[in-house]
Amino acid sequence: MKNKIKVLRAQNELTQAQLANKLAVSRQTINAIEKGKFDPSLPLAFRISKLFGRTIEEIFEEE
Amino acid sequence: MKTELDNWEKNCEKNTLNLALWTGSWVVTMAIASFGPKFIWQENSTITLIGIIINLVIGIGLIFANKKYLNTLDELQRKIHLEAMSLSLGVAVIFGLSYSLLDTTNLITYDAEISHLVILIGLTYLAGTIIGNLRYR
Numbered sequence: 726m727k728n729k730i731k732v733l734r735a736q737n738e739l740t741q742a743q744l745a746n747k748l749a750v751s752r753q754t755i756n757a758i759e760k761g762k763f764d765p766s767l768p769l770a771f772r773i774s775k776l777f778g779r780t781i782e783e784i785f786e787e788e
Numbered sequence: 789m790k791t792e793l794d795n796w797e798k799n800c801e802k803n804t805l806n807l808a809l810w811t812g813s814w815v816v817t818m819a820i821a822s823f824g825p826k827f828i829w830q831e832n833s834t835i836t837l838i839g840i841i842i843n844l845v846i847g848i849g850l851i852f853a854n855k856k857y858l859n860t861l862d863e864l865q866r867k868i869h870l871e872a873m874s875l876s877l878g879v880a881v882i883f884g885l886s887y888s889l890l891d892t893t894n895l896i897t898y899d900a901e902i903s904h905l906v907i908l909i910g911l912t913y914l915a916g917t918i919i920g921n922l923r924y925r
Contacts, residue, residue, distance in 0.1 A: 749795075749796040749797075750862040750863070750864070751862050751864065751865060753864060753865075753921070753924060753925065754862050754863070754864040754865070756925070757864055757924040757925075762923070762924055763864050763867070763924055765863070766863050769863060
């Protein structure tokens with residue numbers, strides 16, 4: 726699954742560690758999601774969408 | 789969100805330390821129960837039984853501490869541990885039974901000890917978590 730987390734993170738001037746802190750996950754998890762190596766669960770996807778003020782569809786896209 | 793983060797980080801640290809303490813206690817009581825009869829209390833059966841029971845009770849505590857630790861991890865970390873556990877379980881069953889067969893059919897000259905299997909499980913689990921962490925790095 727593709728996603729725009731890296732772009733949104735850059736727009737919000739957040740590091741991976743800062744985003745991880747805000748989402749209560751490890752930095753490794755943010756990195757793996759950004760690289761498309763790991764798909765987040767629905768609850769985490771909702772937390773990400775809420776944090777960036779976007780819908781899940783705006784952030785995640787099926788490949 | 790900040791409170792949730794603080795709680796998550798604190799819980800991670802707390803449960804990791806908790807697991808380390810239970811593991812350390814279990815290893816120490818296992819060593820005492822193993823070597824005590826010969827080197828400390830000269831084969832006294834009652835003390836040996838007490839030593840084994842203490843080790844067993846602490847072992848049960850270790851199981852729950854491990855479960856609690858896994859529940860604190862985030863979803864990727866849990867996935868890595870799950871994959872490592874499935875690998876170590878598979879290796880333990882397949883290689884353990886083959887190893888036992890080698891013993892019962894006398895194809896090896898020494899006894900197949902349970903400790904060999906425990907070492908294999910530990911090393912496989914360790915390798916599984918390292919591979920998982922490298923894969924999702």
